[in-house]
Amino acid sequence: MKSKNLVSLSVAAVFFVLAITGLLIYFGQGSHVVEHTHAWFGVLFVAAAIFHIMNNWASIVGYSKNRRTGGIQKELVVPVVIVAIFALGIGFDLPVFGKLANFGKGLFKGERPRGGPMEQTKVDSIANAVETAYATAYTKGDTGALAKLLPIKTSLLTEAGTILSGSDIQKNILKRTAPEVVKTKVDRAESLDERTILVYGTSTNSTTTSPTVFSHLLKEQDKKWTIIAAQRAFPAVQ
Structure with missing residues (x-):
């Protein structure tokens, strides 16, 4: 040879x-x-x-x-x-x-619309689908479905100022002794680029009396959207 x-x-x-x-x-x-x-x-x-x-x-x-x-x-x-x-x-x-x-x-x-990399209707559809799936998986305690939406390396800044990972959230679900019903509402979603969406919304939890506001950073990879970063806070008192 x-x-x-x-x-x-x-x-x-x-x-x-x-x-x-x-x-x-x-x-x-x-x-x-x-x-x-x-x-x-x-x-x-x-x-x-x-x-x-x-x-x-x-x-x-x-x-x-x-x-x-x-x-x-x-x-x-x-x-x-x-x-x-x-x-x-x-x-x-x-x-x-x-x-x-x-x-x-x-x-x-083709030429992208001036409003952003993706049409707003598509952005809203993706944001609502991801947030609904997240709330459903969290409420049911389905850690398998949650892991697909919230990878273990995802960082979450809580209302108390502590930082949790996707893995921490899954562990907390396994430890809970009482059911939790989580509902989310997307207030606004905007496309940062063709594979990144920033979502602002409000969520409620059956274990607390006050709603929280949240922001989720969604990322598309292999045609699947996941939450790669999240932040929760109590709404400001008017």
Whole structure:
């Protein structure tokens, strides 16, 4: 087995996958799986490219330098200049490069409404669905359903100023001796981006007499919305 053949074919195979995932991300079709695949194959591509350069170092030097004069070949200057232009343009977020970066997504998603990344009706629908599911799971003591909505790493700032995690809330449900009926009402929801929604609302608990106001930060991943951060407080006395 020839090492040069193996490395060259490996570079080609990895590049093929990398190109597909890169185009999917560029055109706004990149899911969590696509992004992870792109990242890992990027690492593989770097490794394969290093071996490719090592195996072809003499040829690369020959392409870069004029053997007679020892000067730099034009064939080296052109790609270096192109890479430098794109690196600086992207790094400094120049308008042309910003438009180019979003052009692919615009082809499939079209122009977004000026009111925000998502239509308000969709934002309200998602917020109400998540909050209703949360209240139902909490009331029933369904820790399995609650874990899907409130991951163990979710941080919750309580009315008392203490910070709980999603895991703490699940443990508290298992420890409770009396039933709790929780009801939530979404007062306002706004989209921060296409995968993040901030929800403001009011909740009541059968074990307390005073309602509380809350804010939940919702995040979409793999087409599932979860609460990644939460805060509760007693409403201000008018």
